[in-house]
Amino acid sequence: MRLGLNISFVLGGDDHLDHLRLVKEAEALGFSVAWAAEAYGSDAATLLSWIAGQTSTIDLGAGVFQIPARTPAMTAMTAATLDKLSGGRFRLGLGVSGPQVSEGWHGVRFTQPLLRTREYVAIVNSALRRETVAFEGKYFTLPLPDGPGKALKLSIRPIRDHVPVYLAAVGPKNLELAGEIADGWLGILNDPSYLGEQLNHIKAGRETRQAGLGLEDFDVVASVPVVVGDDIAACADPIRGYTALYIGGMGSREQNFYNQLACRMGYADEAARVQELYLARKHRDAAAAVPLEFIDATSLLGPPERIAERMKEYSAAGVTTLTLSPFAPTLDERLAALGTSFDALRAAGLDE
Numbered sequence: 113m114r115l116g117l118n119i120s121f122v123l124g125g126d127d128h129l130d131h132l133r134l135v136k137e138a139e140a141l142g143f144s145v146a147w148a149a150e151a152y153g154s155d156a157a158t159l160l161s162w163i164a165g166q167t168s169t170i171d172l173g174a175g176v177f178q179i180p181a182r183t184p185a186m187t188a189m190t191a192a193t194l195d196k197l198s199g200g201r202f203r204l205g206l207g208v209s210g211p212q213v214s215e216g217w218h219g220v221r222f223t224q225p226l227l228r229t230r231e232y233v234a235i236v237n238s239a240l241r242r243e244t245v246a247f248e249g250k251y252f253t254l255p256l257p258d259g260p261g262k263a264l265k266l267s268i269r270p271i272r273d274h275v276p277v278y279l280a281a282v283g284p285k286n287l288e289l290a291g292e293i294a295d296g297w298l299g300i301l302n303d304p305s306y307l308g309e310q311l312n313h314i315k316a317g318r319e320t321r322q323a324g325l326g327l328e329d330f331d332v333v334a335s336v337p338v339v340v341g342d343d344i345a346a347c348a349d350p351i352r353g354y355t356a357l358y359i360g361g362m363g364s365r366e367q368n369f370y371n372q373l374a375c376r377m378g379y380a381d382e383a384a385r386v387q388e389l390y391l392a393r394k395h396r397d398a399a400a401a402v403p404l405e406f407i408d409a410t411s412l413l414g415p416p417e418r419i420a421e422r423m424k425e426y427s428a429a430g431v432t433t434l435t436l437s438p439f440a441p442t443l444d445e446r447l448a449a450l451g452t453s454f455d456a457l458r459a460a461g462l463d464e
Contacts, residue, residue: 116435147175188239200271291317296331360390
């Protein structure tokens with residue numbers, strides 16, 4: 113099992129410099145990949161290109177590019193450019209975002225996200241193969257049939273013949289789609305004891321892609337917070353706000369994919385309570401209402417030996433890349449958490 117690093121967003125101040133320090137430390141330790149995200153603030157492509165110029169071996173992943181934010185052709189152009197500038201180190205993570213961001217920020221209707229994703233990935237892959245792109249679908253048509261446009265071929269050549277595509281997926285049908293059309297899955301709120309259920313959906317998608325195709329060449333990426341310390345409850349406290357945001361605030365009352373995931377994981381009553389408090393703007397109460405059991409199940413908490421044992425559980429469940437989000441108030445503590453995590457991986461006998 114490999115380790116990854118989640119650097120999330122640029123929020124302001126000098127935190128981009130902190131992100132760079134973390135990526136360089138992860139690179140020195142031998143981490144496999146660093147992922148950058150985007151919502152409605154900093155974009156992932158600019159941050160990744162900046163980091164690419166200051167690193168040499170660690171892979172750099174979009175975790176994720178928002179599908180409603182870019183045309184498929186623009187995503188192919190960006191992916192090819194990042195792959196070229198990084199020397200073949202780019203991984204293309206894609207996601208449909210959610211209704212509030214898609215419709216409120218990008219002005220794109222959040223309708224039939226599975227079909228839109230399928231068409232989008234087909235065009236991106238065709239462009240990255242440097243085919244002359246012609247596509248006729250429900251959401252995308254290239255070139256437009258009633259104008260002067262003509263089918264074109266990507267003029268820049270990525271370093272690799274195939275830039276790996278990952279899907280951020282939460283629901284069962286989206287997990288199946290990831291197995292069918294992608295090279296990897298970006299998971300969140302991952303509990304090793306529930307991963308089998310999720311991977312069954314991915315396996316169904318792999319079977320749809322090709323009879324007998326398993327997960328051997330499929331990258332299962334679980335994103336987990338990590339806090340090192342002796343007191344498990346105290347370690348969980350910095351993660352409470354993050355978890356409450358996803359369960360309670362990522363979407364509307366009627367459509368929150370992460371809340372629905374928590375319900376499928378057996379926390380229906382608790383998820384409803386967290387959402388009720390969060391949408392009432394009682395964010396501290398919502399954070400306090402997140403069960404310690406849920407945070408512990410979806411994070412790496414505790415002293416190094418406990419983290420090593422938890423890593424074994426993730427590996428046994430089928431995770432191939434464990435992406436860490438170090439939660440600590442200072443950069444030095446976050447850097448130390450990366451070192452502790454790498455040592456724990458080696459102590460667990462999982463380093464490659």
